Amino acid sequence: MNPRTEPRLADTLNTAIVVLDERNRPIYLNSAAEQFLGTSYTAALKSGFDAVFEANPLLVDTIREALSTSQVMTLREVELVLAHELVRIADCAITPRPDYPRARVMLELNDIERHLRISRDARINSLQMTTRQMMRGLAHELKNPLGGVRGAAQLLERELPDERLTEYTRIILQETDRLRGLIDRMLGPIDRPNFEWVNVHEPLEQVRQLLRIEAGDRPLDWKLDYDPSLPDVWADRDQLVQVLLNLARNAVQAMREGETPNPRLTFRTRVLRQFTIHGKRHRLAVRIDVEDNGPGVPDELVETLFLPMVSGRAGGSGLGLSLAQTIAERHQGMIEFVPKRRLTRFSLILPIHPDDDSPGSVSSDSSNE
Numbered sequence: 001m002n003p004r005t006e007p008r009l010a011d012t013l014n015t016a017i018v019v020l021d022e023r024n025r026p027i028y029l030n031s032a033a034e035q036f037l038g039t040s041y042t043a044a045l046k047s048g049f050d051a052v053f054e055a056n057p058l059l060v061d062t063i064r065e066a067l068s069t070s071q072v073m074t075l076r077e078v079e080l081v082l083a084h085e086l087v088r089i090a091d092c093a094i095t096p097r098p099d100y101p102r103a104r105v106m107l108e109l110n111d112i113e114r115h116l117r118i119s120r121d122a123r124i125n126s127l128q129m130t131t132r133q134m135m136r137g138l139a140h141e142l143k144n145p146l147g148g149v150r151g152a153a154q155l156l157e158r159e160l161p162d163e164r165l166t167e168y169t170r171i172i173l174q175e176t177d178r179l180r181g182l183i184d185r186m187l188g189p190i191d192r193p194n195f196e197w198v199n200v201h202e203p204l205e206q207v208r209q210l211l212r213i214e215a216g217d218r219p220l221d222w223k224l225d226y227d228p229s230l231p232d233v234w235a236d237r238d239q240l241v242q243v244l245l246n247l248a249r250n251a252v253q254a255m256r257e258g259e260t261p262n263p264r265l266t267f268r269t270r271v272l273r274q275f276t277i278h279g280k281r282h283r284l285a286v287r288i289d290v291e292d293n294g295p296g297v298p299d300e301l302v303e304t305l306f307l308p309m310v311s312g313r314a315g316g317s318g319l320g321l322s323l324a325q326t327i328a329e330r331h332q333g334m335i336e337f338v339p340k341r342r343l344t345r346f347s348l349i350l351p352i353h354p355d356d357d358s359p360g361s362v363s364s365d366s367s368n369e
Contacts, residue, residue, distance in 0.1 A: 016090075016109035021102045024049040028100065036090070036111055037082055047083075055081040059092065063105055066096045077112065089113040139183040146183075150176040193236035193330055200233060200288055200350075201226055203240040204267050207248050211265075220252065225268040225289075233286050233350050235331050240348075243324045243335070244290065247346045250320065251292035254344070258295035266291040272349065277334050282351040285333075291345040297337065305337055 016033035020026055026044045034040055039047075053060045058078060066073040075092040082088060091110040098106040150173060157169040208222065248265065255263040268289035275285040297305065305321055321335070328335050333350035 014110075016107075016111065018049075018107040018109065019098065019100050019103050020049055020105050020107070022104045024053065027103055033109065036088060036109055039083055052080075052082060062092075063094055063096075066094045067105065070096055072096075080109075142183055143180070146176050146180055150180075193239055193327075195234055195236055197232040198235045198237045198240060200230065200235075200240065200269060200286055203237055203244055204269075204288065206241055207244045208267065210245060211248055211252060214249075215252070218256070219263065220255075221262060221264040223264060223266040225266060227269045227271060230269050230271060230286060231284070231352055233331075233352050235350060239327045239330075243327050243348060244288065246320045246324045247290040247335070247348070251290055251294060251344065251346075255292055255294035260292075260294045262293075264293045275349065275351075277332065277349060277351065278329075280332075282353070284352040286350050286352055288348040288350075289338075289345050290348075291343055293343055296342075296344050 013030060014032055016036035017028065017030040018026060018033050018037075019028040025048050026041065029037070029041045029044060034044075037044065037052075058075070059080065062073050062075055073094045075094075077089055078092055080088045080090060080092075088109075089112055091112055093108040093110075095106040095108070097104065100106070153169045153172040153176070157166050157173075160166055160169070204226075208224075211220075248267075251265055252263075254260075255265075266289065268287075268291065270287045270289075272285040272287050273283070275282055277285065325335050328348060328350070331350050333348065336347045336349060338345040338347055
């Protein structure tokens with residue numbers, strides 16, 4: 001009997017169980033392992049685990065040590081690179097020579113990425129709220145003196161005896177107007193969302209058309225991976241365009257400035273089930289991915305990406321991602337940065353029914369990759 005089709009108690013576990021033979025071929029995968037690895041038992045049997053081991057030398061070294069010492073070894077919060085450049089963070093227990101026919105090693109992989117994400121999101125959201133309140137307080141304090149400077153410059157311009165001197169007052173007026181515009185952007189969007197049922201593929205296609213026009217003759221490969229069964233979301237269509245255009249334009253600029261060979265921009269949509277956003281569980285949510293193969297986000301910016309005035313580009317205001325996150329939060333959603341190997345992915349996550357959430361905070365969300 002095929003060991004994968006044999007009824008096993010392990011198929012009821014949330015922990016991924018992988019049993020490999022001497023040739024690194026899977027003898028057994030439980031259901032959680034298939035989900036964790038992003039593949040089926042049949043596909044894993046065909047491809048083996050060599051590619052996984054090549055991408056994860058730390059795992060190979062630990063397996064070798066476990067086999068040589070005949071001791072169970074454990075890796076905590078290890079980053080594993082899997083098929084299709086998928087990166088998972090997991091606790092991994094390695095059992096050498098388990099009591100299973102033809103088995104060389106058994107891996108127990110406990111996916112902790114969801115728990116880390118929820119903890120990280122809560123920490124970053126708290127930091128964002130604190131920073132946003134400070135920025136708004138500072139912005140309001142600056143507005144009044146700027147108005148006074150502008151008014152004084154206008155009065156001075158009328159009193160100057162030499163018209164050539166008005167060049168300096170015009171510079172003052174232009175700079176105060178520029179600062180007032182910056183402050184208005186710091187305060188965030190003023191317009192309240194105009195909610196309606198929106199097919200998210202419509203704003204995505206609008207953004208794609210805008211970027212195609214902006215790109216002109218410059219090469220840019222597009223990959224569209226849409227889920228046609230995706231339900232509509234309760235959202236402001238124009239604000240969705242604003243958020244998605246910001247994410248996609250950042251990706252294009254990063255690839256251009258990084259001189260990425262064969263630049264590729266991917267739009268992907270998926271349904272998420274039982275997904276937690278800012279401590280609130282939603283029965284159904286939509287995930288919209290904007291993914292590029294550019295140079296990526298510097299490690300030192302990962303924790304502060306969505307804070308005001310933080311930018312990884314020379315000349316960037318650092319307000320785009322902060323304002324996009326504010327709009328997402330107005331929709332009871334969020335923008336998430338997902339580090340992947342050789343890829344950069346930002347995901348806009350929106351609840352399909354914003355008020356249809358289960359009581360309590362639940363951390364065991366799941367998604368369809």
